[in-house]
Structures are given as structure tokens and as C-alpha cells.
Amino acid sequence: MTLPTQQSAQTLLDNMHSAMLVINSKLSIEYMNPSAEMMFQISFAQAKSRPIQDLVIAEPEFISRITSSLQTQHPFSAYEDDLLVRTGQTLALDYMASPIDYENCDQCLLLEFVSRGRQRKMSHEEHLLNQNEASRSLLRGLAHEIKNPLGGIRGAAQLLERSLNTEQDREFTQVIIREADRLKQLVDRMLGPRDIPNKNQLNIHQVLEHVRSLVRVEAKQVNFIADYDPSLPEIYGDESMLIQAVLNITRNAIKEVADDGEITFRTRPIRHYTIGHNTYPLVAKIDVIDNGPGIPEELKENLFLPMVTGHAEGTGLGLSIAQTLINQHHGLIEFTSTPGHTVFTLLLPLNTSSE
Ligand SMILES: Nc1ncnc2c1ncn2[C@@H]1O[C@H](COP(=O)(O)OP(=O)(O)O)[C@@H](O)[C@H]1O
Ligand SMILES: [Mg+2]
Structure with a gap:
């Protein structure tokens, strides 16, 4: 076995995903790797010799833990701790501290930080994708089971109608036929989009403007704001499917906002973004923001499941x-909601025309 040279040890540290820092007994920074530079948004050159409290701020418990680890020379770990860092963000972190000898300081502490936020986000997204798939296949099965006998009932009512003589009697068969048709429509909606997407290069802002022109007629009093990033490249997608998706979200928002309501369409590109298990070089982020009362707390967990609705007349579809x-565009819809500020975010990968 060969030990890594100093240079290859450096390469290992530079490429680690965890943020690594070494601090001395005065809590000043002796070393940090590039992941730590990213996490704390500061270069090693700038951070060198500065106290750790400049990076992890206003966290007395964290400081007392590392101080006692330095004194006792005992390692420790903490999981899912929320730490306020110099960027003003609170990061959900796991961190480990190990006393080490490092260069010319013989009582140093190696600190290793791993971001939990990313892991939490991944499992949340996976949950959304799986939940949708499972519920849709359940619904599809159920819908087919209803549709087949429904066709039989409707046909039989039509045959029966022919042998009825009075208008009064025919009214009853008409009720059967009408209700069967209504049920078929509902079931068709439950089956959801069955078409294979017909994808072309298209401008997402045209999709948004189309939706805006449709809903402006329905909700004249609502103030629509467009906040578009014109640098966003074209998307490879099915125009009518994307219109339908944005329309469903926008109609929900219209229903919730008051007369002086405000709905904003905002577009931004995000670089190097992971959706589910795939990382894309470029993703379009499309936000539909409204200032309505927000999503009822009890609906949040299962909001994307069919039949989950906050309205008596709603279908939840x-x-x-x-x-x-x-x-179907390899994308994902997420939301955040507090009273007065609800954001539905569509994430759509770009540059996927090679599929
Ligand atoms: N922008 C929003 N603000 C507040 N609640 C919302 C918003 N969008 C959706 N909701 C809630 O989510 C529910 C489900 O929406 P949806 O799946 O479109 O079904 P439906 O519109 O038929 O109820 C709505 O009934 C509503 O309670
Ligand atoms: Mg709706």
C-alpha cells in the first residue's frame, strides 16, 4: 500500500463534497477546502486566521461544543442542526469534529460539515414523483373499471328508450343517458392526459402569455404581472400540455385571490440543477405567485393527489x-405557501432535445 503524496492528499480534499475546516485552539481558521469556501461563501485566503464565529454566527451552543472538544480532545458529532452562517442563511447541517495535529498547531480541530438540505430536498422530490405515479395508476385502473359497464348502461338505456311511447317515460331514460355521459366525462378527466407529448422547440414566455390572455377574460379585476428573464433559452416540449399545466395552476390562484388580487408569472434559468435522480445543465424555473390566503395546512401533504380539494365543488384533479x-417533460412542480404569498414552481429541464 502506498500512502498518498501531499499533492494527491490535497486533490482528495479539494474534491470532497463535505466542507472541511481546521481550526486551532483559539478557534481561528487554519485551513478550509473548496466545499467549505462554497458553503460559507468566502475564500480560504479571506477566511485564514479569522475566528470560526465569523463563519458560523450567533451560535453559542455550537461554539461551546467545539471549545469543549478542543479542551477534552474528544471528538463529537451533531445531526440535523440548524446553523446560521455568515451569508445570513440558516443551513441544516450534520457536523463532525475530530481533534487532530495539523502542521504547526498541535491542538487543532477538524470540522466536517455535510448539508442536510440537499438530502431532504431529494427525498421530498422523490416522494412527489412516486406519489403522483402511484395515485395515477390506481385511478387509471379504477376509471377503466367504471367506463366499461357505463358504456353498457348507456347503450341499454338507448335501446329501452325506443320501446317507450310517452315523452314522460323517455324522460327517465334521458336521465340515465345524461348521467352516464356526465360520469364518463368525469372518468375521462380522471384518466388524465393520455396523449404522448408532441414536442417542439418553444418559447415558454409564449406559453405564459397565452395563459395570461385566456385568464384575463375570466378574471378582469386580477392584476397580472409578468417578470420574465428574456435570456431563458427555448424549451423542448408539448405546447398544449404546458399551457394546460400552467392554466390549472393559474385558475387555482384566481379562485383564491381577492378582488384586488395579484398574480405574477416569473421565469428564471437555474444552472446545474437536479430533479429526481438527474442533474441537468440548465433548468427553467417558472413561478406562479399569488397573494391569496394560502393553501390550507391540512391539504399541503397530499396536495398533488387526485381528489384532494379545498372546495366543495372541486374535483381535486x-x-x-x-x-x-x-x-412527462422530465420536470417537477413544487410549492411553498404562507398567507399572502403562495408560489407554485414548475421546474423544466432545458437542452433535452437529444432524447
Ligand atoms: N394558489 C392557491 N392558493 C390556495 N390554495 C390553493 C392554491 N392552489 C391550489 N390550492 C388548493 O389546492 C386544492 C386542489 O387544487 P386542484 O388539484 O386544482 O383541485 P380543485 O381546483 O378541483 O380543487 C384547491 O381546492 C385549493 O384548496
Ligand atoms: Mg383546480
Whole structure:
């Protein structure tokens, strides 16, 4: 076995995903790797010899833990701790501290930070994707089971109608036929989009403007704001599917906002972004923001499931269908909601025309 040379040890440290820092007994920074530079948004040159409290700020418990680890020379670990860092962000971190000898300081502490936020986000996204797939296949099975006998009932009612003589009697068969048709429509909606996407290069802003022109007629009093990033490249997608997805989300927002409501369409590119298990070089982020009362707390967990609705007359299909349509573009819909500020975010990978 050969030990790594100093240079290859450096290469290992430079390429690690965890943020690594070495601090001395006065809590000043002796070393940090590039991941730590990224996490704390500061270069090693700038951070060198500065106290750790400049990076992890206002966290007395964290400081007392590392101080006692330095004194006792005992390592320790903490999991899922929320730490306020110099960028003003609170990061959910796992961190480990190990006393080490490092260069010319013989009582140093190696600190290793791993971001939990990323892991949490990944499992949340996976949950959204799986949940949608499972519920849709359940619904599809159920819908087919209803549709077949429904055709039989409707046909039989039509045959029966022929042998009825009075208008009064025919009214009853008409009820059967009408209700069967209504049920078939509902079931067709439950089945959701079945078409294979017909994808072309298209400008997402045209999609948004199209939706805006449709809903402006329905909600004249709502103030629509467009905040577009014109540098966003074209998307390879099915225009009518994307229109339907944005429309479902926008119609929900219209229903919730008051008369002086405000709905904003915002677009931004994000570089190097992971959706599910795939990382894409460029992703379009499309936000639909409204200032309505927000999503009821009890709906949040299962919002994208079919039949989950906050309205007596609702079907709860709008968001489930929108999620399916965006999944067919390898994308994802997420949301955050507090009273007065609800954001539905469509994430759509770009540059996927080679598929
Ligand atoms: N922008 C929003 N603000 C507040 N609640 C919302 C918003 N969008 C969706 N919701 C809630 O999510 C529910 C589900 O929406 P959806 O799947 O479209 O079904 P439906 O519109 O038929 O109820 C809505 O009934 C509503 O309670
Ligand atoms: Mg809806």
C-alpha cells in the first residue's frame, strides 16, 4: 500500500463534497477546502486566521461544543442542526469534529460539515414523483373499471328508450343517458392526459402569455404581472400540455385571490440543477405567485393527489394533472405557501432535445 503524496492528499480534499475546516485552539481558521469556501461563501485566503464565529454566527451552543472538544480532545458529532452562517442563511447541517495535529498547531480541530438540505430536498422530490405515479395508476385502473359497464348502461338505456311511447317515460331514460355521459366525462378527466407529448422547440414566455390572455377574460379585476428573464433559452416540449399545466395552476390562484388580487408569472434559468435522480445543465424555473390566503395546512401533504380539494365543488384533479404533464417533460412542480404569498414552481429541464 502506498500512502498518498501531499499533492494527491490535497486533490482528495479539494474534491470532497463535505466542507472541511481546521481550526486551532483559539478557534481561528487554519485551513478550509473548496466545499467549505462554497458553503460559507468566502475564500480560504479571506477566511485564514479569522475566528470560526465569523463563519458560523450567533451560535453559542455550537461554539461551546467545539471549545469543549478542543479542551477534552474528544471528538463529537451533531445531526440535523440548524446553523446560521455568515451569508445570513440558516443551513441544516450534520457536523463532525475530530481533534487532530495539523502542521504547526498541535491542538487543532477538524470540522466536517455535510448539508442536510440537499438530502431532504431529494427525498421530498422523490416522494412527489412516486406519489403522483402511484395515485395515477390506481385511478387509471379504477376509471377503466367504471367506463366499461357505463358504456353498457348507456347503450341499454338507448335501446329501452325506443320501446317507450310517452315523452314522460323517455324522460327517465334521458336521465340515465345524461348521467352516464356526465360520469364518463368525469372518468375521462380522471384518466388524465393520455396523449404522448408532441414536442417542439418553444418559447415558454409564449406559453405564459397565452395563459395570461385566456385568464384575463375570466378574471378582469386580477392584476397580472409578468417578470420574465428574456435570456431563458427555448424549451423542448408539448405546447398544449404546458399551457394546460400552467392554466390549472393559474385558475387555482384566481379562485383564491381577492378582488384586488395579484398574480405574477416569473421565469428564471437555474444552472446545474437536479430533479429526481438527474442533474441537468440548465433548468427553467417558472413561478406562479399569488397573494391569496394560502393553501390550507391540512391539504399541503397530499396536495398533488387526485381528489384532494379545498372546495366543495372541486374535483381535486387540476394539480394532479398538471404534475403528470410536467413529469412527462422530465420536470417537477413544487410549492411553498404562507398567507399572502403562495408560489407554485414548475421546474423544466432545458437542452433535452437529444432524447
Ligand atoms: N394558489 C392557491 N392558493 C390556495 N390554495 C390553493 C392554491 N392552489 C391550489 N390550492 C388548493 O389546492 C386544492 C386542489 O387544487 P386542484 O388539484 O386544482 O383541485 P380543485 O381546483 O378541483 O380543487 C384547491 O381546492 C385549493 O384548496
Ligand atoms: Mg383546480
